[in-house]
Structures are given as C-alpha cells and as structure tokens.
Amino acid sequence: DALRVRLFGKGGHGSRPETTIDPVVLAASTVMRLQTVVSREIAGGETAVVTVGSVRAGTKHNIIPDEAELQLNIRTYTPEVRTRVLAAVERIIRGEAATAGAEKEPEITEIDTFPVVINDADAVDRTMAAVSAVLGTERVVDPGQVTGSEDVGIFATAAPGQVPLCYWLFGGADADEVIAAQRAGTFERDIPSNHSPSFAPLVEPTLTTGVTALTTAALAWLDGGRPAR
Structure with a gap:
C-alpha cells in the first residue's frame, strides 16, 4: 500500500513560531512515531514494513509553512496484519495532528495498492x-x-487457479564483488539495492543470462512442458 498524507498547520514567520501551528514539527513527530508501528504493534513472528519515502514542506528558511506532505509505503503479507498496520498508521497521523493543535484534520489518500x-x-x-x-x-x-x-500479483488474485504465477528475482551485480562482500559481512553496505542511485547492473553477463532465462521459461510452457531446445 502507498499513501499520501497532507498535514495542515498554520503558517507564519520563523521569528514568531508562537503564532503558528508548525506542520514541519508535526511531520517530524509523525515520521518518528510511525517507526513504532512495526516494532511495537506487530507480533515478532509477523512481517511488516512502514517506510516514509517522501517529506515535503516549506519553501524558505524563515517561513513556517501551512502544510506538509508525507508519502508512505507499507508492506505486509497477510490481510490481518495489513488491516492492523493501516489502522495504526491512520491513528498515529490523526493523533499527532490533534496533539499539535492542528485546526484541520489530516488528509490521507491512497496512491496505489497491490495484493x-x-x-x-x-x-x-x-x-x-x-x-x-x-x-x-x-x-x-x-x-x-x-x-x-x-x-x-493482480493476475493471480483475479483468476486463482487459472493464472499460474511464477515471479522470480534476477540478479545483475558483479559476482566477484558480491562474493567478497558476503565473505566480509558487508553485503548490505557494499552491494547497492534496486532504486539505489549506485545501482548499476553489469551489461554482461546480465543481458545474456536474462534473455536466456526468459526464453527458456517461455519455451517450457509453449512447448508443452518439454525441455527447451
């Protein structure tokens, strides 16, 4: 699930914060409080991820703006955990706004959602x-x-049993660098993940391997399940 959150404050001059309701402070406290959803509201054996990927507020250093925007990304495996996480996220957002004295309720809208x-x-x-x-x-x-x-995943969910889904991940990092990082215990630090600005798959053998895997998989189905030639 992805959410857009608008937090409404009361703008004013940076020299007179007492005349404002600062949405920047409200956004900051909301971001910090959201970090407790997974650590304190989800059982240890369950999985959930709550990420605030975007924070936008203000245009100038000496002006307190009248609103701030957050964009959230939420990942869960089960409907029960999803329901609990979404409810906790909304409760925290509205609760922080109330604590800050916001005169207008936050606006929470869905960006997208996938099964x-x-x-x-x-x-x-x-x-x-x-x-x-x-x-x-x-x-x-x-x-x-x-x-x-x-x-x-929408295809398999929309037609269970009729669309047999096989989704795989494909690696394109330098094999020697990956092995060295794994041995050194620095994989998470040294090997960029997708969406990282440092992510840069090797052209080869990534391209050839990817095309081979895809065509082999297609032939396995188009050829009646017989081994690809």
Whole structure:
C-alpha cells in the first residue's frame, strides 16, 4: 500500500513560531512515531514494513509553512496484519495532528495498492526446472519470502487457479564483488539495492543470462512442458 498524507498547520514567520501551528514539527513527530508501528504493534513472528519515502514542506528558511506532505509505503503479507498496520498508521497521523493543535484534520489518500504476490508451486517447479537445466542449478536460488512488491500479483488474485504465477528475482551485480562482500559481512553496505542511485547492473553477463532465462521459461510452457531446445 502507498499513501499520501497532507498535514495542515498554520503558517507564519520563523521569528514568531508562537503564532503558528508548525506542520514541519508535526511531520517530524509523525515520521518518528510511525517507526513504532512495526516494532511495537506487530507480533515478532509477523512481517511488516512502514517506510516514509517522501517529506515535503516549506519553501524558505524563515517561513513556517501551512502544510506538509508525507508519502508512505507499507508492506505486509497477510490481510490481518495489513488491516492492523493501516489502522495504526491512520491513528498515529490523526493523533499527532490533534496533539499539535492542528485546526484541520489530516488528509490521507491512497496512491496505489497491490495484493500479495503468491507464486503457484507447480508453475515454479516447471519453470525453474527448465531454467536450472539451461543455466545450472547453482545459479537458481530460492530467496524465501521477500518484501518487494509487484502488481503482477493482480493476475493471480483475479483468476486463482487459472493464472499460474511464477515471479522470480534476477540478479545483475558483479559476482566477484558480491562474493567478497558476503565473505566480509558487508553485503548490505557494499552491494547497492534496486532504486539505489549506485545501482548499476553489469551489461554482461546480465543481458545474456536474462534473455536466456526468459526464453527458456517461455519455451517450457509453449512447448508443452518439454525441455527447451
């Protein structure tokens, strides 16, 4: 789930904050309080991620603006946890606004929402068997559950049993750098993730491997399940 939140204050001059309701301070306290949703409201065995990816407020250093905007990204695996997280997020946003003395209720709007991506077990076995046969079993790894999101899950959700989904992740980092970082225990620090400004897949063998995997998977289905030639 992605949300846009408008927090309304009362603008004024930076020299006279007592005449204002500062939405910058309100936004800051809201961001900090939202960090407690996962750590204090979700059971340890459950998974949830709450990220504030955008904070916008003001135009000049000596002017207190009249509103601030947050953009949130929320990731959950189950409907129950999703409901609880969304409710907690809304409660905190409205509660912080009330505490700040905001004269207008926050505005919370949905940017987009996707269902959980659930792979079809038989489709995964069929597809990955074909890919492994061509690329080698050592190059196909099950990463387990991941918190990345993808709207392709809508197909499987809309037609359960009719659209056997097999969604896989594809790596393009320098293999030597990855191995070195893993051995040094610095993988999270040294290997850029997607959306990082430092993310830059190697052209080769990334391009050739990706095309091979995709065509192999397609042929495994188009050719009646027989091994790709």
